[in-house]
Amino acid sequence: xxxxxxxxxxxxxxxxxxxxxxxxxxxxxxxxxxxxxxxxxxxxxxxxxxxxxxxxxxxxx
Amino acid sequence: xxxxxxxxxxxxxxxxxxxxxxxxxxxxxxxxxxxxxxxxxxxxxxxxxxxxxxxxxxxxxxxxxxxxxxxxxxxxxxxxxxxxxxxxxxxxxxxxxxxxxxxxxxxxxxxxxxxxxxxxxxxxxxxxxxxxxxxxxxxxxxxxxxxxxxxxxxxxxxxxxxxxxxxxxxxxxxxxxxxxxxxxxxxxxxxxxxxxxxxxxxxxxxxxxxxxxxxxxxxxxxxxxxxxxxxxxxxxxxxxxxxxxxxxxx
Numbered sequence: 001x002x003x004x005x006x007x008x009x010x011x012x013x014x015x016x017x018x019x020x021x022x023x024x025x026x027x028x029x030x031x032x033x034x035x036x037x038x039x040x041x042x043x044x045x046x047x048x049x050x051x052x053x054x055x056x057x058x059x060x061x
Numbered sequence: 062x063x064x065x066x067x068x069x070x071x072x073x074x075x076x077x078x079x080x081x082x083x084x085x086x087x088x089x090x091x092x093x094x095x096x097x098x099x100x101x102x103x104x105x106x107x108x109x110x111x112x113x114x115x116x117x118x119x120x121x122x123x124x125x126x127x128x129x130x131x132x133x134x135x136x137x138x139x140x141x142x143x144x145x146x147x148x149x150x151x152x153x154x155x156x157x158x159x160x161x162x163x164x165x166x167x168x169x170x171x172x173x174x175x176x177x178x179x180x181x182x183x184x185x186x187x188x189x190x191x192x193x194x195x196x197x198x199x200x201x202x203x204x205x206x207x208x209x210x211x212x213x214x215x216x217x218x219x220x221x222x223x224x225x226x227x228x229x230x231x232x233x234x235x236x237x238x239x240x241x242x243x244x245x246x247x248x249x250x251x252x253x254x255x256x257x258x259x260x261x262x263x264x265x266x267x268x269x270x271x272x273x274x275x276x277x278x279x280x281x282x283x284x285x286x287x288x289x290x291x292x293x294x295x296x297x298x299x300x301x302x303x304x305x306x307x308x309x310x311x
Contacts, residue, residue: 026068
């Protein structure tokens with residue numbers, strides 16, 4: 001019983017570890033995309049995204 | 062790589078739809094106020110009337126500028142600076158706003174879908190809606206407490222300081238909410254409450270001057286941004302909950 005529980009716990013941990021890399025990668029991609037939309041201060045990017053930044057409440061100029 | 066692909070496809074579809082929905086909501090909420098605030102901002106700039114040097118304004122020498130000149134400088138910075146490209150008013154500006162909304166929608170959807178996969182993935186629109194409400198609290202509500210959304214013409218503290226506080230507040234609030242939702246010990250809950258309160262105890266960077274636009278307009282804009290954000294996150298979360306199970310089976 002105990003070893004079954006341990007096995008189950010270990011399998012779950014292994015499954016989570018296998019899932020961690022793609023999940024973290026997707027999350028970092030999200031950070032990158034949000035930064036591009038809301039935080040990059042290159043003037044052309046700022047001007048293109050200007051109304052969106054105000055309307056979402058990102059800090060803007 | 063199936064999981065990565067599924068998250069990205071789900072987020073792309075959900076972000077596209079939520080970004081388009083947000084654009085529609087903005088046309089009734091924030092956009093008329095942005096246009097109105099820019100008219101006031103422009104009038105203030107003209108009232109300042111002194112000849113002003115674009116090159117000097119571009120350097121943001123705040124100490125040497127009056128509030129009105131600063132408004133003029135900000136205006137010059139983002140619409141009338143001949144050196145920098147900016148979309149023309151009308152269709153071009155609208156198209157760029159749609160694109161920016163969709164990009165932001167996809168970015169936020171990636172964060173929401175990836176985070177929810179850590180807990181096994183969304184299984185229903187209702188579960189997605191709950192995650193969406195958390196996104197609203199993290200990315201709209203918490204930062205807006207210390208840094209009320211600014212209409213054009215409302216001058217804030219130094220941009221980098223505000224960006225750091227904004228990001229720090231979002232991270233602290235997200236961590237706090239995750240601890241409350243998923244950790245089981247009272248100590249974790251206590252730490253979570255402290256984390257969520259901390260950025261506001263520290264305090265947001267303060268603006269150097271009172272807003273140069275009427276109070277009604279300034280307040281109306283804050284309300285419009287927060288309500289728009291609420292609807293955006295509710296739509297994004299619920300859609301993610303609807304779409305994700307379809308990709309997960311693939």
